Amino acid sequence: MALNEIKGSRVVVIGGAGFIGSHVVGELLKTEVGSVVVYDNFTRGKMSNLDPHLADPRCTIYPHGGDVRDVDLLDDALKGADYVIHLAAMWLLHCRDFPRTAFHVNIEGTFNVLEACVRNQVKKLVYSSSASVYGDAVEVPMTEDHPFNNRNFYGATKIAGEAMCRAYFDRYGLNYVGLRYMNVYGPHQDQTAVYTGVIPIMLNKIDANEQPVINGDGSQAYDFIDVEDVARCNVKALISEATDRFYNVGTGVQTSIRELCDLILELKQSDLKVQYRPYSADDARALVQNRIGCPKNAEADLGFTYQLSLREGLKKLIAWRDAHGNR
Template sequence: MSSKETVFFTGGAGFIGLHVVPMLLEKDYKVRIFDNMFRGDREAVAALGDDVELIDQDVRYGGSVHAAMKGCSKVIHAAAVSINKSQADPHESMDINMIGNHNVFAAAAEHGVDRLVYCSSASVYGDPERLPMHEDDKLLPITPYCIAKRAGEDLLAYYQRRANLSWVALRFFNVYGPGQKTTAYYTSVINHFVNRIKNGEPPVIDGKGEQSMDFIHVHDIARSVVLALESEQANVPVNVGTGIDTSIADLARILIDAVGADVEPQFNPRDVLVGRRAADTTRAKEVLGFEPTIDVRTGMTELIRGQ
């Protein structure tokens, strides 16, 4: 029998998971990935080695989750349907995100795991009333995805009270990096800009480009997950961002510099709802000992030049 601890990782074959798993292996964990492989990368999982097991199943089936979690001491729950898809098909979104959350949390409570790390989202805030966004701010989730993420945090608190489940909910801001899917709104913006810039065409920005996001590199996201798995403090939501809001206009200029093109952004004058995002990172530092290591200019430049 191996003395290594096993981490149960839902959605572990996806974009973020494939950055987290190697870090877990470095820390001498075994990993049991539980993923329906709808967006998972089977070849990448196979290349991770003998200490990684893949269970091709769906979090909607509570019996499967419960059986597969047996023998695991820690849980990372990342399986979810994306924001865009949740609006296109709210029924499927509720099924996977809400029922899936409950199946994983209930199983973790019953198995008495040491720690559950939940991949939540900064989208639970909705349109923030102030910047930077703090964990104790009002939550106004807008889409079925965001609503399920918020409900997941409430469910964790329930199982903490009922079964002493130890948890950390990580509210990820705008994640980017190698291996990202092009379907998320902001990654499609990045790809659209880069394609135009590489063709010698200017990126076209609606309004003045004042809309902003807090772009956090997937390497730092992965670090935060491992830190949350082992942190002494628990039972709180934690923002994972850089604390810096990068406007769409600034992003376009970073990408132009990364490609090395001689173009200027074009602005399409129209009324745009200016949304802004920036994380208050105080709690991440206090609870997890986490600070981001990759700034947006460095991360985006490496991403573009590595393509």
């Protein structure tokens, strides 16, 4: 699909009020898109995430709710849609604690989205997968051909979603691109919930003048990517000619948890000392020690390269937290 084909089109963003989804909505509105419809049940998404976008008359919220488990509502929301970006999902730790709900939301919900796309002749779907499908790294950086070594419920739901996308492409010709996100951080990420990420947890500790805590020795390393870059990749995937493919969305830069914590302490101008503690038995079993994605295929096929370094992205996140009271 060429860039000019998005002009005047109708795009439905499922999970569009959430952390990544709200940034995707903003990126779409930078194009000549005709309309952007946010489909969200606001379980994790927030209306405040959409405040700057709703001033644009092209952006609307589907008015009758927005749950991926509601087949009739999905079908109605996708009527007349040209494209769909599907980001709605339960997060990793939430899936661990509530696996049956995770099945209904992440697996059955994705099936419902695919079914509605076919029924409404959607031209292309962008599906949010995750680097969790890979589990712990066999080799670094991980290419898209890395084996699926996942051992948790969340990764299992994403593998199922990927398999269903392929099946719907093969059976019904539904064009799709799947995106395997590395460790995403940035504004609109839930800063205080039980299931929040490592960066908000560290920042919350420092803001409370408490020692940041690192499990293990801090040598475990990941690929951190700013949410603005992830949003740009979603739009690039949508307008690309790529189909029936999955792509890593990351920087390819390896950062250990110890290095991450040191950088955050530096940016916060804090002299707090890091507290190290052993893993719990549950954490040790589920731990991914090393996960850095190879970004070459996304660059070659989607024209995507990251723009924000970890230092730059953390500066922006800290400024956003300061302006919004860490909400």
